[in-house]
Amino acid sequence: xxxxxxxxxxxxxxxxxxxxxxxxxxxxxxxxxxxxxxxxxxxxxxxxxxxxxxxxxxxxxxxxxxxxxxxxxxxxxxxxxxxxxxxxxxxxxxxxxxxxxxxxxxxxxxxxxxxxxxxxxxxxxxxxxxxxxxxxxxxxxxxxxxxxxxxxxxxxxxxxxxxxxxxxxxxxxxxxxxxxxxxxxxxxxxxxxxxxxxxxxxxxxxx
Amino acid sequence: xxxxxxxxxxxxxxxxxxxxxxxxxxxxxxxxxxxxxxxxxxxxxxxxxxxxxxxxxxxxxxxxxxxxxxxxxxxxxxxxxxxxxxxxxxxxxxxxxxxxxxxxxxxxxxxxxxxxxxxxxxxxxxxxxxxxxxxxxxxxxxxxxxxxxxxxxxxxxxxxxxxxxxxxxxxxxxxxxxxxxxxxxxxxxxxxxxxxxxxxxxxxxxxxxxxxxxxxxxxxxxxxxxxxxxxxxxxxxxxxxxxxxxxxxxxxxxxxxxxxxxxxxxxxxxxxxxxxxxxxxxxxxxxxxxxxxxxxxxxxxxxxxxxxxxxxxxxxxxxxxxxxxxxxxxxxxxxxxxxxxxxxxxxxxxxxxxxxxxxxxxxxxxxxxxxxxxxxxxxxxxxxxxxxxxxxxxxxxxxxxxxxxxxxxxxxxxxxxxxxxxxxxxxxxxxxxxxxxxxxxxxxxxxxxxxxxxxxxxxxxxxxxxxx
Numbered sequence: 001x002x003x004x005x006x007x008x009x010x011x012x013x014x015x016x017x018x019x020x021x022x023x024x025x026x027x028x029x030x031x032x033x034x035x036x037x038x039x040x041x042x043x044x045x046x047x048x049x050x051x052x053x054x055x056x057x058x059x060x061x062x063x064x065x066x067x068x069x070x071x072x073x074x075x076x077x078x079x080x081x082x083x084x085x086x087x088x089x090x091x092x093x094x095x096x097x098x099x100x101x102x103x104x105x106x107x108x109x110x111x112x113x114x115x116x117x118x119x120x121x122x123x124x125x126x127x128x129x130x131x132x133x134x135x136x137x138x139x140x141x142x143x144x145x146x147x148x149x150x151x152x153x154x155x156x157x158x159x160x161x162x163x164x165x166x167x168x169x170x171x172x173x174x175x176x177x178x179x180x181x182x183x184x185x186x187x188x189x190x191x192x193x194x195x196x197x198x199x200x201x202x203x204x205x206x207x
Numbered sequence: 208x209x210x211x212x213x214x215x216x217x218x219x220x221x222x223x224x225x226x227x228x229x230x231x232x233x234x235x236x237x238x239x240x241x242x243x244x245x246x247x248x249x250x251x252x253x254x255x256x257x258x259x260x261x262x263x264x265x266x267x268x269x270x271x272x273x274x275x276x277x278x279x280x281x282x283x284x285x286x287x288x289x290x291x292x293x294x295x296x297x298x299x300x301x302x303x304x305x306x307x308x309x310x311x312x313x314x315x316x317x318x319x320x321x322x323x324x325x326x327x328x329x330x331x332x333x334x335x336x337x338x339x340x341x342x343x344x345x346x347x348x349x350x351x352x353x354x355x356x357x358x359x360x361x362x363x364x365x366x367x368x369x370x371x372x373x374x375x376x377x378x379x380x381x382x383x384x385x386x387x388x389x390x391x392x393x394x395x396x397x398x399x400x401x402x403x404x405x406x407x408x409x410x411x412x413x414x415x416x417x418x419x420x421x422x423x424x425x426x427x428x429x430x431x432x433x434x435x436x437x438x439x440x441x442x443x444x445x446x447x448x449x450x451x452x453x454x455x456x457x458x459x460x461x462x463x464x465x466x467x468x469x470x471x472x473x474x475x476x477x478x479x480x481x482x483x484x485x486x487x488x489x490x491x492x493x494x495x496x497x498x499x500x501x502x503x504x505x506x507x508x509x510x511x512x513x514x515x516x517x518x519x520x521x522x523x524x525x526x527x528x529x530x531x532x533x534x535x536x537x538x539x540x541x542x543x544x545x546x547x548x549x550x551x552x553x554x555x556x557x558x559x560x561x562x563x564x565x566x567x568x569x570x571x572x573x574x575x576x577x578x579x580x581x582x583x584x585x586x587x588x589x590x591x592x593x594x595x596x597x598x599x600x601x602x603x604x605x606x607x608x609x610x611x612x613x614x615x616x617x618x619x620x621x622x623x624x625x626x627x628x629x630x631x632x633x634x635x636x637x638x639x640x641x642x643x644x645x646x647x648x649x650x651x652x653x654x655x656x657x658x659x660x661x662x663x664x665x666x667x668x669x670x671x672x673x674x675x
Contacts, residue, residue, distance in 0.1 A: 025525045026401055026501050030639045034646075035618045039272060039286040041246035041293050053646035079521070080402035083435065083501075084639060085618070086337040087244065088353035109405055109437040110337055110351050113368070117355035167228035167369060176228065179355075180255065183232055183363040189223045190365055193234045194261065197220070198469050199329060200236070202462040206325075207263040 005047070005096055008119035011175040015101040015121065015146040017073030021137035022063050027077065028084035029111060033093040035085075046089055047096030064097065074144050076133050077104035082111025091115045101146055103153070103162065105130055116168050116177055121148060123162035132158070148172050209373035211479035213442055214408045217348040221331045223365050230369045236330035237347075238265040238360045239316045240303070242272055242294040243620070244335030248357035249297040257362045259301040264364060266325060267298050267305040270315045271620045275583050275610035278308050287621065301361075312455070314586020314612045317341040317554040321425065322588050324454025328443040328470040333360055338554045338636065340431040343440030344424035345447050346473055348408070350438040371408040371438060372482035375475075378415035380490035385671035387564070388423035389430075389556060389634070389654035391415065393495040393505045395487060396434040400522075401503040404436025407482070410475065411441050415489035421450040422560040429555045430636055433502035442474040494670055496541050497638045497652040499529030504638075505652070508669045512539045532640055533649050534628070542667055544651070547629040549580035549662040550643075551607075551655045553617040556634035557585030559592050561655040565634075566593075566601040568659035568673050574606030575665030581608035581623070583615040607662070619644025632661035 037049045055062040063069055075094065081104045082090060091114045094102075102115065102122045115122050123146070125133075136142045136158065146153045146162065148169055153160045171177040183190075194200065200207070209215055223232040240248075245267070252259070259265065272287040282288040298305035306312040306319060313319070317338050320326045328346035332339060335357040342349035356366045376395060382388075409431045411424075419427065424441050431439025448467060451457045458466040493507030504526065506512065514537045518526050530537060535544070551557070551565050562584065574580045582602050584590035590612055593599050599609045616623040617635035624644025625631055631643055631650050638650035651667065660670040 024528065025521070028501075028637075028639045030618070030637070030642050034641055035620045036644070038243050038620060039284075039290060041289060042250060043247055053641045056646060078524075080405070080435065083401060084337065084432075084637060086335060086339075086351035086353055088247075088335075088355060091353075106402060106405060108402070108435065110353060110432075113356065114353035117353060165369065167226070167230040170228035174227070176226075179367045180257070180359050180362050182226060183359055183365050183367060184257075186224050186232060186365075189232075190234065190260070190363060193221070193223050194364065197234070197236060199327060199466070202458045202465040202469070203327075203456075205459070205462070206456055 005098065007095065009178070012119060012121060012172040013148050015074065017100060017143065018071055019074045019076050019133060019137050019142040019144055020063050020069045020072035021076040021134040023078060023134060025079045026083055027081050029082055029087050029090035030084055032082065032090040033087065038087060038089055043089065043092040043096065046093035050093040050097045068141065073098050073100040074146070075099045075102045076130065076137060077102060078130065079105040081107050083108040086110040088114045088118065091118055091120055095120055116171065117179065119177055121164060121168065121172055123164045125160055125162060129160055209480055209482050211476040212373045212410060212481065213346055213440060213473060213475045214348060214371070214373045214410065216473065217329055217331060218370055226367055230367045232365050233331060233368050234365050235333045235360050236264065237325060237332045239320055239332065239334035240265055240267045240357065241316050241336065242269050242290040244354050245297065245357055246290065246293045247354045248361055251358040252361055259303065259361045260364045262302045265303045265361065266320065267294060267303050268313050268316050268319050269294060269307060271614045271618065273308065273613035274621050275613050275615050275623060278611050284622070311587050314589065315554045315557060315614055317429065318558060318585035318589065321345065322454065322586060324451050324457030327451060328447060329473045333366065337432045338429050340437065340439045341425050341429040341554055343428040343431070343438060344421060346440060346443030348438055348440060351432065372406055373410055374407045374483040374485060375410045375412055375481045377484060377486045378411065378413040378489045379486060380488055381415055381418055382489050382492060385656070385674055386492050386494055387654040387656060388419055388426040390492050390495040391489060392427045392430040393497065393502065393652065394492045396430065396503045397505045398487065399434055399485065401433060401501050402435040404431060404434040407436050408438040408440065409434065409436040411439060416441055417444070420560060421446055422558045425558070426555055430502065433636055443470055494654065494657050496657065496667055498533065498535055498541055499526065500532055500638060500640050501525060502636065502638060502652060504529055506541055508542055510541065512537055512541060514538055542669065544667045545630065546578060546632045546651070546661050546666060548625060548631040549578060549658050550616045550631055550633045550635065551658050552583030552585065552615050553635035554585065555636040556655045557583060557589065559589050561634065562589065562593050562598050565655040565659040566598040568656050568670060569605040569607065569663070570601050572605055572663045574662045578662055578665050580606060580662040581610055583610045584612045586612050616643050618642060632658045632667065634658050
């Protein structure tokens with residue numbers, strides 16, 4: 001029933017949970033959620049279809065199908081995770097499966113902003129540290145306590161300094177990652193910009 | 208940090224404020240929407256009790272889910288019908304211009320906006336689609352956004368974003384005969400890698416870029432995102448201005464003069480500073496084909512699929528995955544690999560010039576037996592123009608199916624899909640696992656001319672043998 005999870009709201013300063021490791025570079029958003037699942041007018045039921053084709057191919061051996069991972073919430077990935085399509089359906093599907101934070105070597109730009117926009121903090125770590133976590137995950141359960149204030153992740157016997165864009169970190173701590181209201185605060189500045197832009201004057205026939 | 212590039216200028220011009228976290232609030236001059244990534248954004252507006260701030264600055268069309276065989280309504284696919292209806296209702300309710308099927312202006316959003324003259328130099332353009340980078344061909348700063356940001360643009364006409372760094376990709380010399388913009392951009396992505404562009408805007412420049420037509424420039428900028436760059440652009444020039452002139456939504460008369468004066472002032476300064484500069488020799492590029500599961504895994508037509516040892520440690524992991532998925536052997540020639548399906552279309556290569564080039568190759572030739580070949584024009588305008596020139600007949604005579612406009616098998620959200628592990632020669636932009644609708648389908652990306660050559664021979668071929 002993970003697909004009925006309530007999306008996060010407000011300040012996010014800690015994420016605590018079990019890690020799930022997904023090995024591979026350049027895992028694209030078509031793989032995270034194949035295009036046929038984009039035929040929907042809301043995101044509600046995407047969780048069950050996350051990695052659908054990869055999971056079918058691996059016949060139950062995909063990390064998202066393993067019994068021991070069913071309560072995991074911190075996804076561990078490699079480099080350029082989420083490349084390709086801008087579909088927010090990808091992080092939405094991960095979130096609705098149960099993912100609350102992602103740690104990887106690097107993320108594709110649009111995927112990263114989509115994660116921030118829906119309240120999934122994404123952190124980076126050097127390749128070596130990731131391999132350490134991924135090996136750890138392979139052998140036994142790894143629980144991490146992520147602290148956004150200090151950009152730290154720790155378990156019983158591991159400790160990492162996480163990297164996160166300072167703007168994203170601050171937005172999570174203040175709760176402003178849900179950007180609409182922050183953007184709306186500058187109503188007058190937006191109006192001024194609208195009135196000032198040269199091309200809106202010579203394109204007035206379109207308005 | 209970059210200085211005085213076109214990117215810097217357009218960014219600064221559109222900056223509304225510095226946000227508390229350190230990112231910028233950027234005004235979006237033109238917002239394009241389609242049926243797939245907008246419904247949840249309109250839903251969120253409703254939940255928050257918000258209105259569309261500047262409905263005139265958003266333009267809609269329908270492209271991803273439309274069938275290309277029979278477009279009569281209601282669509283056979285109920286879900287597709289529900290999506291187009293939702294878009295129709297949202298546009299009606301919020302007074303947004305919508306170029307629907309049959310309007311004469313429907314098509315793939317990145318084909319439609321330029322051909323209507325909506326895409327103009329110096330604008331910021333956003334759309335819930337990663338190939339929005341296409342519009343950078345006009346010297347606009349254009350990038351894909353997710354649905355939450357679509358919501359933000361609808362509600363505020365702005366988004367929160369960190370400023371990108373700027374890498375200039377200087378393309379020296381000229382492409383040789385039979386080598387096209389698609390080959391150039393595949394080559395660039397191969398040289399730089401699929402994640403080199405993360406955090407960057409790409410400025411494409413140099414003699415090889417200047418020589419390209421506007422449609423070829425769109426092909427280049429379109430695929431910036433496949434190199435990891437959310438935004439790619441080219442400084443505007445006379446070709447840009449004359450492409451826009453007299454288009455339906457282009458400024459007219461006095462406004463045209465004003466526009467022209469402003470556009471001419473828009474370019475990277477001669478001594479502007481880039482965060483990085485890369486040089487490519489365009490004259491050395493061959494017709495290029497992908498062999499793997501990322502757009503960076505490509506080689507020239509006369510080359511062999513690389514051996515694992517030839518690859519950098521970083522590329523090995525995904526190469527191994529590619530060998531397994533594609534069932535190709537390291538060291539194997541890309542040439543002569545048999546193909547099952549040939550697809551010409553998409554926002555990368557579904558424009559009239561693409562169809563003209565492919566038709567020229569196909570004239571008086573036949574598609575190889577058992578190869579399924581089809582062409583999907585990028586828009587209704589492209590389709591009509593092609594028909595006027597008799598291109599549709601050339602395609603049909605050769606054995607290609609002539610379809611209605613849409614995204615089609617680029618991402619296979621309609622019924623155009625690969626079956627099983629079919630190999631497709633495709634003029635689209637992504638060769639990801641499962642991208643063309645079958646979880647085991649295999650995609651080889653190439654130029655439309657190369658797709659035409661593959662269709663005739665039933666295998667990957669060098670198009671230069673047909674045109675020289």
